[in-house]
Amino acid sequence: MADLPRESLLPEPARLLAEEREGDNAGAMSVSELSGALKRSVEDAFGHVRVRGEVSGFKRHASGHCYLTLKDDRACMDGVIWKGQAGAMRFRPEDGVEVIATGRLTTYPGRSKYQIVIDRMELAGAGALMALLDQRRRALAAEGLFDADRKRALPFLPRCIGVVTSPTGAVIRDILHRLADRCPSHVLVWPVPVQGEGAADKIAAAVRGFAAMPEGERPDLLIVARGGGSIEDLWAFNEEAVVRAVAASPIPTISAVGHETDTTLCDFAADHRAPTPTAAAERAVPVRADLLQQVRELGLRSGRCANRYRERGAEKLEAVARRLPPLERLLEPQRQRLDDAAERLPRGLGSRLAHARGDLAQAAGALRPALLRQRVARAEDRLAAVRFDRRLVERPHADATRRLAELSRLLAGLDPMAPLARGYVKVERRGGGLVADAAAARAAGALTLHFADGQVDARVEKPAAPAKVKPEQPTLL
Structure with missing residues (x-):
């Protein structure tokens, strides 16, 4: 560099137009070309990675894809879980949970960001699993799903019992055997997987399926049961879908998941928790022998x-x-009264007959024929004294005739057709309507004249000019 001229070491002055210079082998790349090259480099270098971090900003899109951020105390990284991998996850990621994500790094050219495409996600140890369980328990408890006032009493002697469990395990055999020993009952089993992928959704669907049965076919009691296992094996009964289905079930529910030391969120949501499936069967029905006794x-x-x-x-x-006194003593007074009455009866009848004969004799004197003839004669005399006076009838008749004649004359005077017989004429318009003065007659033109013996049609001519009358000369007296 010491041999180079001083001018070559100075920065090249800025130019207005970009030009290809001699010896320049770095051509200009487009943004898409550079983004694609960067994407290939990152995917080739980090085609399989495992990242440990805390989940933040988790959300599930309507398309089924999930988006989140993995972070620690110094950095963060965007992540995406496509719909196919999201459905195969054993748990639902939640904010604040520490996980180990397995996938590949890639870039998103649309935003110039890199992200990890997650194929598998696991909790980072039992501590993270317990932290997720506690976080979910507190969230559901805050909604009131575990409140004591929501718990319902179990039926004393259920007619039908529904069981949600695996059909191949020992749990269903223990429940059926215990029910047969205590009190044989009708049992409906809804077979479901109790662990593994999709177990939570199928358990929740079974609980909702029992609740959706018709009223007459629906079980009176529901048992959700599973044998013992690790927290990972029992995790399906900690899923939110199962807890909400059990809490919303209209059927009283017993949760019998695991052994006595195992506790799941399903136990909090159920109306009653049994330490084992066998204990659930004992709690479901009483002992038949005890009932008979x-x-x-x-x-x-x-x-x-x-x-x-x-x-x-x-x-x-x-x-x-x-x-009480003897019966004979009670009847003695009544018998004596009967004997006294029997003795007085003939005397009473004779006395009554004598009185009746006296009354008849007294009345017979007033019924003699002579008395009746006298009354008839007096009545005939009164009838003969009555005479018929014609004036009593003629005078009102004459007064009524006189009033009728006066009304007839008054009616004849008011008859509008009566003046026609004396030479008067009734004038009407041709179409109808009375004409009462000359002006109305001139206005009508065509008239009908009614006489006493008929009618005549007439027409009004134009009147002539009135003649001039010479005034009279005053006469001097």
């Missing part, structure tokens, strides 16, 4: 109570009967 004891107690009541009634009746 109780019924027998109640029958014996009822019989003893009835016998005791009857015995006490007999004792009271006997005590009262001892205080």
